[in-house]
Amino acid sequence: MHTPPSSSPSSSSSSSSGAEQADPSAVRIGALVPLSRPGWVEAGRHLLAGLDLAVREVNDAGGIAGRPLELVVRDTAADPQRAVAAVDELAGLGVAALAGEYHSVAARAAAARADALGLPFLCSSAVLDALTEQPTDWVARLAPAQSHGWRIYADFLLGAGHRRIAVAAEPSVYWASGTRVLRDHLAPRGGRVIELDLRALAPAAVGDLLVEHGATALLLLVGHPEPAVSIVRSVRRDQRLAEVTIGAPAGQPEFGSWATALGDDGSAIPFLRYLPERLGPLGARVEAALRERLAEAPSFVAFEGYDTIAVLADVLRSHGVDRARTAASWPRVAVEGTRGPIRFSRTPGIGVRQWAWPPVQVVDRDPAEPTRFRILRTG
Structure with missing residues (x-):
């Protein structure tokens, strides 16, 4: 989904506990999320819920080699210029990697800047095929290409x-x-x-x-x-x-x-x-936790957020927090996500490392019960 960018209030700062952290030992991940209009705020809320839940679970399990994982959130409002400014700021704050973004135009701008800075970026939800103009090793993506x-x-x-x-x-x-x-x-x-x-x-x-x-x-x-x-x-x-x-x-x-x-x-x-017909044990557990957190059924975007942190945490535990080693590790990722096994590959016509492919459904809201979804086709 894409909402045309425009100017909006300056971005807010938050982390997994709702405020900036001062723990010098923390491993920081920068999160790009649309949290104000014209961004799709509801999608941003679901994306952040998934990111945040996964961060909390990583920390409950001991963090990254004993170091806490910290999420540093910046609101892109679907604005490419704000996305670039956020990438610059987060790079200066020393984040180990970037995560998130829902809107394709903001994600494309963020990916270009991350590539230029040598900052690993795992894009959660944007689907535009040309996420980068040229092939890059710094960017990987969970969402399927458009x-x-x-x-x-x-x-x-x-x-x-x-x-x-x-x-x-x-x-x-x-x-x-x-x-x-x-x-x-x-x-x-x-x-x-x-x-x-x-x-x-x-x-x-x-x-x-x-x-x-x-x-x-x-x-x-x-x-x-x-x-x-x-x-x-x-x-x-x-x-x-x-x-x-x-x-x-x-x-x-x-x-x-x-x-x-x-x-x-x-x-x-x-x-x-982008959900399977039936969630496995991990997906079902995460769905229940997200439903409690959101006070409504989680969208596929919330699962994309959770899976993003699951992948980054695995990479950071296995290869350390060096940015170049993180980017070099995309081809070796093998993580069980909420919607199936996640691996990245080079896909023709796609310039970033791509999960090919997450499950895809065509669904609609049931006229007899609009809160229920009907699966019309899978792929």
């Missing part, structure tokens, strides 16, 4: 009989990349992508174009809550579009705020999430 997940989504659309698919898109490198993935995958298989530029359209005008083009599916490549919520309401209330499927591959319906804003209108909107 091209991988969105091809699975495109196959779901084809399997459901959709051949004329409209995308309502806002301008951004993330949405443009997603549109390109869909077009390139659908065209050879008889599908057509119809682009609707929301810079020139009001939500109410989307319906007329869907009818004009004979589209049977509308994909929301837009920010949440707006204009996504307004578009959904408009389409749901247009009797001409009763048979049109609304989709949101970037995952907007994953979080509770979607159901709160849209109620029944927010159900039956397929989206991507």
Whole structure:
């Protein structure tokens, strides 16, 4: 998911206990998280909950060779410039590595800066294929590349009989990349992508174009809550579009705020999430702990946060806190994560070390019970 960047209040500082720590023996990990708008704050809260839970468990188990692990959090607000400033600050504070980030544009800026500084960065949640312009050994990623997940989504659309698919898109490198993935995958298989530029359209005008083009599916490549919520309401209330499927591959319906804003209108909107059909023992235990911490069901983003620290803690225990040794260790990672065994490899077209691949699902909220998710396809 991506929210276009803009200016916002200065970033806050926190750690695993909610305030900066002064323990000189601590091993510090810098965490990049969207905690204020225009960042997706709800996603940031889930990501931080996973990071923080894992840090606490590492410390309960003795830390890193007896040294406590400390999380130093910086709010990126989905802003690339703030992300770069945070990387610079965290590097100066002596962090052993960077973790986190949800928004692709902020993660891409952070990855470029981390590469330039020689600072290991394990990206938790951003999916943009071109996370770095050139191949680097300093950056690794847990989330699947956008091209991988969105091809699975495109196959779901084809399997459901959709051949004329409209995308309502806002301008951004993330949405443009997603549109390109869909077009390139659908065209050879008889599908057509119809682009609707929301810079020139009001939500109410989307319906007329869907009818004009004979589209049977509308994909929301837009920010949440707006204009996504307004578009959904408009389409749901247009009797001409009763048979049109609304989709949101970037995952907007994953979080509770979607159901709160849209109620029944927010159900039956397929989206991507990165969870297995059934969690194993570790995943089930972490899910219970995250549910207690968040006071709601954890999203896949919370699991990504937890797995990020699990990987970094394993690397730091095995190879020490030297930054170059950490970066050199990505190919040797073999960690049991909450969603399966995690290993990194070089993947064609991807410039960073990549977990290929986390489990992928296409799911939606059940119209009969909008708090329950239905699994429509796995990949």
